[in-house]
Amino acid sequence: MSLDYQTEMSRLYKLAQKFNCFYLSGLGCPEYKPFFVEGYQVGLVRPDVMKQLLKYPEVFMVGPSGVELNPAFRDYEERSNQVDKVLKELRKENVFIALKGWRDENYEVKTDFLSKSLLKMDRCATCLFGIRNYGVDINGYVRHPTLGLCLWFQKRSPTKQTWPGKWDNMVGGGLSVGHGILETAHKEAMEEASIPEHLLCNLISAGCVSFFFESERGLFPNTEFVFDLELPVDFVPVNSDGEVETFELLPASQCLEKMLTADFKTTSTPVALDFLIRHGIVSPENEREYLKIIELLHVPLQSIYGKCTPNSIKENGTSLHSISK
Template sequence: MPLKLLDLVSQIDSFPYASDTEQITRIRECLYTLVLDGRGGAQVPLGFLPLKVLDMLTKAPASIRGETRVDPVERTVSVFKGSDPETRSALAARLAHYWRSQNAFPILRGWRDELWPVYGTEGELLFNIERSATGLFGVVRYGVHLNGFVRCAESSHGIKLWVARRSSTKSTFPGMLDNVAAGGLMSGERPFECIVREADEEADLPGDFTRERIKAVGGLTYMYITQEQAGESGLIYPEVQWVYDLELPEHVVPKPKDGEVGDFTLCTIEEVQTQLSQRQFKPNCALVVIDFFIRHGILTKQNEPGFDEIIRRIHRKLPFPGPHNDESFFRAPTPEWLEMTL
């Protein structure tokens, strides 16, 4: 039986809500909250650690993990103590390298040598952490996604959508469908510059061409509990995606360039709807397509019973700080606001 769109949303926004008291109680019993001391001694929540990660943390030599405080009553853990981002980042790197050397977590086998940011309550950088280690601490992960589409009067809704198929050699979700370009946001990189780079690397769309035509259309937020396909099950991924649309002329065809994509196909809306219902898209990429459908009037209250719930679930209020908490996040961002993401 084909999946409903709300089922697809629930698949990726899978962390229970506070209103589901039974599920939230059960999962919180398996988690500790990563906290950092803020101004005035207040503790700032930054992420969720599964018990298996907490166990490995406490077993690591103190000379590796640094000063660590575990509060079993409040179920919090404080680590990476330091007075500046550089000190905290060095502690995070030392621990991640140690775990990697010990083969402590399968997810670290996908080491990327990319630093991802962890932000504080005022949008300030608290520390950087290796990309593959972010899920171990459940900190917010930031990324960018690009929809590529073509105007076509003969097609329904006057649109066709370019769909990428992930390379069969990808370590995660090989062979599944994807957006035209996407990627993680490295520390110090602006979302706009990131998506321009990814469009060039993955779809062979020149930077100057993309800069002139791309449109920032807002963002998506959700909280995912990983399955085995993501490299390791039971990790918490609060994720933020900046989303962009790019209208392509008929003669401009995205092409695989760096090996991340196997092929691109120009699809009708009906074909994409079938692909969604058959769960062919990488889960978070399905959310980006659903958001595209909403913004372009393809998915409406009139034809989708779960419309309001879908809107709420793909714009989830995350329990951790960062630039996504700015009110402008769900609108096309302004240059002033984008400065916060550095």
């Protein structure tokens, strides 16, 4: 198979820039302020969000240097409940598109994947605070006797709150409170695509992708744990939770074409792109910007937060506490 994507490939680099629009253009802009919990930076807040949080001074301390969750809250439960109450009020007031997608499914808020969670927050709200979030994706692929390497894509249900009707990876889901990585992969594989256990045992962990996207909803510093699953030629995924409209098996070249259209969920393209790179479809021979694209699939989110704490702000003479009180 000899592919020449020379014309399309600059489009792939543009795609990598698109799913990293915040990493490349927003990060470091002074209007985005750090969000601190218990002295740790766990996110970034846009001016429109800060403006709304000013209405809840008993929960959020808003100052020119950032937003701090009231340090008087004693523990995980109290922090989670207090934030939840504010978010539910904001949701009623209908000020943020993001909150329309309320799911009653929580993400952990922490400084690092391994660190202790400081609070939980409804997943739809985490983008308002730029909280790092973690997901799991499965590349379902087939080595087709005539079409070569093919990938299964799903078309999201038109009733989904986010990216309705867009094309997406075969299986994907966020890591919610109380669920492990492999557990989430298996759960989503069964719910979204009815993949039986005897096929799921071939699931291979294959790395991760990290990128920092921004949309009108908010900020998305995302890390996806990536799995590959080779499927038999005659297997067809069937949705069982109502979240998928249809599935389609596409040869690699058509996958690239689809990923480059506005019909594909932007934040799902890094996983498919990484797959096509790892399997030699996108290579240094057909993609000039190969190195830059791979770098943009692994942006250093580990070191983006946590460089500055409310204490360091205080040392500079601008305590958040004194400002907000």
